[in-house]
Amino acid sequence: PQNKGVNEHSKDKQLDEFRLDNSGKKLTTNQGVKVSEDEHSLKAGSRGPTLMEDFHFREKMTHFDHERIPERVVHARGFGAHGYFQVYESMEEYTRAKFLQDPSVKTPVFVRFSTVAGSRGSADSVRDARGFATKFYTEEGNYDLVGNNIPVFFIQDAIKFPDLVHSFKPEPHNEMPQASTAHDTFWDFAANNTESAHMIMWTMSDRAIPRSFRMMEGFGVHTFRFVNEQGKSRFVKFHWKPVLGTHSLVFDEAQKLAGKDPDFHRRDLWEAIEMGDYPEFELGVQMIDEEDEFSFDFDILDPTKLWPEEMVPVKIIGKMTLNRNQDNVFAETEQAAFHPGHVVPGIDFSNDPLLQGRLFSYTDTQLIRLGGPNFHELPINRPVCPFHNNQYDGYNRMTINTGPVAYHKNSLQNNDPSPATEEEGGYVHFQEKVEGRKVRQRSDSFKDHYSQAKMFWNSMSEVEKQHMIEAFRFEVGKVQNKDVQQQVVDMFSNVDAFLAEQIALGVGAKVPDAANESQVTLSSPALSQMNTAKSP
């Protein structure tokens, strides 16, 4: 361990070095020259033209002109908060990760909650998945758990992510709709990429209109690995469980809020923390032994599948408390750079093909979003433990490397930081044995697209089913292309005949034959009523 001293306040203390307080100070230019006047540009005569030599005007305007950076390509709208994480009991048996060993240690965290599809200025309460990204500033370096509030994903291979996102973002010819799945391209993608069925069911459920960031579950989605001191590995999935319970809006509330208070979720989080009503989330893990990798009727590497909690119980291992609002949204929420590839010893990857692609994408996008390769130096991203290597220069470099020698190995200056052994905390990748031919293929074990979508539908109560039918009718009802609507109806007849029938009746599509033949039981009066409804 490089730094024994990490505690709940370590990050706050580090950020203190960067905080700026202007009170009682004289106004200066960025060169430190005091400014005598800040309301009038320098002119040739009080009614004359502005002079080029007005360095104060030029500097002030230039800085303003450059205030914006690109928003995130997805998850553009977000809001963050600080806090700490504490493990309940040592997880030594399962992982060597230091921040999961000692219940007396409070590891500082920064969390960013987000919507996925809308732009930075879009409304909070739209129907969408929510991002739930946590940066743990551990004594062994930063660990990022970059999750969502839905436990599965739309696609199975990262190479399809640009296609997925192009289908749900506003359509390129007219940039509509701003933040909604209610349009042709999204549903066309869905119908042509049926592995999306399970996540679409979640997206049409009330999970996609959470009541509050404080009342959302979080999921790492992918299968990761825990590796213990003895080198034994287990497959693991991560869960956040809100102490307040999981709650949703109803769609009518969500729609009204989008107009009346587009900041509803960030305001709720901000105000709860300001009032000392600190949001809390318990961390849970599901673990599967190496030997049981093939013991399930789904592939545990497939990110469109969850591990049913009845089969693999969630072990609650610790709690996160969010107890401090950020000082500055740009410096914290916007400049934060999360990455599922930021791991610490004891946490490793699986071969989930979606996760593998994510490991490339995040740093790549941040290189442009945050202006070059030095964004790890930004206050919010700096680890609280020391970091040393031979990297230097580049846009926005803050560190001043000293001396002529910056390479490994050197004997000239002997300032070359040396790699740490495993015992000294060096990260050693789990030595999984892999073999195979280089192929562009998806394993047959990923081909079941509907079983878990069905399981999800069957787990819903009547009222939850009713909400889902209404959501499908609203979203698919906005699709202009009749053929796309029909494909969607046909696709969801593979999940449930009644569901497909209800979507068809709602949007004016043909009820699939399978649905016609099925024995549909309308057990609730609300559903019977809906059965006769024509359109949303």
Ligand code: HEM
């Ligand atoms: C943000 C890529 C799947 C959760 C992002 C960003 C990219 C990206 C490029 C913007 C990052 C930035 O500008 O800092 C991908 C790719 C995926 C994928 C290529 C699949 C191949 C997922 C999945 C999850 C997820 C499955 C959930 C488990 C998030 C979250 C953020 C994000 C929470 C926002 C992070 C923040 O608050 O800054 N993703 N993503 N992504 N992604 Fe993914």
